[in-house]
Amino acid sequence: MGMGMSCIAPLVGSCCATMACQACQCCAVGIANVSARVAYCTLFLLSMVLSWILRDYAEPMMKKIPWVVRQAGSYEISSDVWYGQQAVYRVAFGNFLFFAALSIALMGVKERADPRDKLHHGAWHLKFMAWILFIIVPFFLPNGLMELFAWFARFGSGFFLIIQLVILLDFAATWNESWASKESEKWLYALLAVTVACYTGSITLIGLLYHWYRPHSDCSLNIFLITFTLLGCFGFSVLSVHPAIKGGSLMPSAVITAYCVYLCYSALSSEPASYACNGLSEHTATVTQSALTLGMLTTLLSVVYSALRAGSNASFFTVVDDAPTGTLLSAPAVDDSDDEVRPC
Known part of the structure; x- marks a missing residue:
């Protein structure tokens, strides 16, 4: 009897662990599906904080990177200014590439039935890894390209x-x-x-x-x-x-x-x-x-407000003047009825 119970106990434990993992996965997927706009805003917030840290506090760390030290010699300004400016440019460029790639991939998607909608509301582990990759890659690009991007960013x-x-x-x-x-x-x-x-x-x-x-x-x-x-x-x-x-x-x-x-x-x-x-x-x-x-x-508040208010409304920036009173923009409350949690 004892041997039987000892054999069954690991199986029951394994089943419970599997069910718990599946439940956590379902919850994570559900949260990501409902809060896609919030998740994108979170990436934007992380980018702002990262830029701030790299600009003001990361000089000792960046000086330990040989490529950065070599490239710094091409600027006739203090290393502190070089590291700060270049770090912000490169983080911004990485975000530009990441969100531009998503925009191109999701161009024309208007309904949840579109297969590409899964890229928008799901696959967050892959998108987060891609975001990190897009942030890292610009640090290995030449200074000239960053200067061009800086003018574009201005x-x-x-x-x-x-x-x-x-x-x-x-x-x-x-x-x-x-x-x-x-x-x-x-x-x-x-x-x-x-x-x-x-x-x-x-x-x-x-x-x-x-x-x-x-x-x-x-x-x-x-x-x-x-x-x-x-x-x-x-x-x-x-x-x-x-x-x-x-x-x-x-x-x-x-x-x-x-x-x-x-x-x-x-x-x-x-x-x-x-x-x-x-x-x-x-x-x-x-x-x-x-x-x-x-x-x-x-900046953060304006991005969050626009994302939550107009994230699923294509007419957000359409000016209306057919009413004597009311808001400037045609932006009714965002309908989240299509953002229901999908079954796992």
Whole structure:
């Protein structure tokens, strides 16, 4: 009897272990199927954190790589700047290749019945390994190719800022509509408070920018950038309440004004410490780090918002003007009914 039980026990244990593994696998597949957009955003977050670490803290580690040490000699700048810039370029290039390859492979996929949909919602272990490979490969590419990509990225970043503004405007318009539609005066007072706070903060920061980045009258470029930002924000704020603008509101304009003033601050804070017009040269490291942190958070939030709100809506960036009120973009709530967990 004892021998029989000793033979059966391992079999039962093996069956239980197999069933547990299958259950975990089913749960993992189910989570990946439902949360594909969240998973892609997670890869984007990992890329941002990796770029930040490699740029600011990985110099000793990278100096131990012989290829990196040899290539650094081709630059007439300090090794710290070289490692930081090149690390960010190469991580960004790897992500560009990874997501471009996925975009090409999934081009034309509109329904879950398409066999290629499995590549989008599944195979995450393979995609994660491919992502790591795409991140590593650019570190073995020549500097010249990275310089070309850097110029491409400069233009692409400008386009991304425009997209980011559109996403922020849609968020602010949705926020404004949600609070304005509530049948209570307290929500209208809350909207007024947010609007006043955004404009007050923006005007205060504009004044500080004139003080910090215009130490003397020869700083014409800084004066132009700050003044252009001020006039631009004033212009679209006036337009937002013009009778000719359907569904115009001052609150979304206040949010966009605050963001534009922040962008101006971020650009000016990136000026070299040796630049005569940088009034915060003694605090460049702290200022740059704060601008970087805010920029990373803003970028991450905009990407997550756009992915969750428009990840399965092809008309997200379609402007609509057929209603007197409402959001700027035709973006109804994402329908996740097709993202059900498939049986294992």
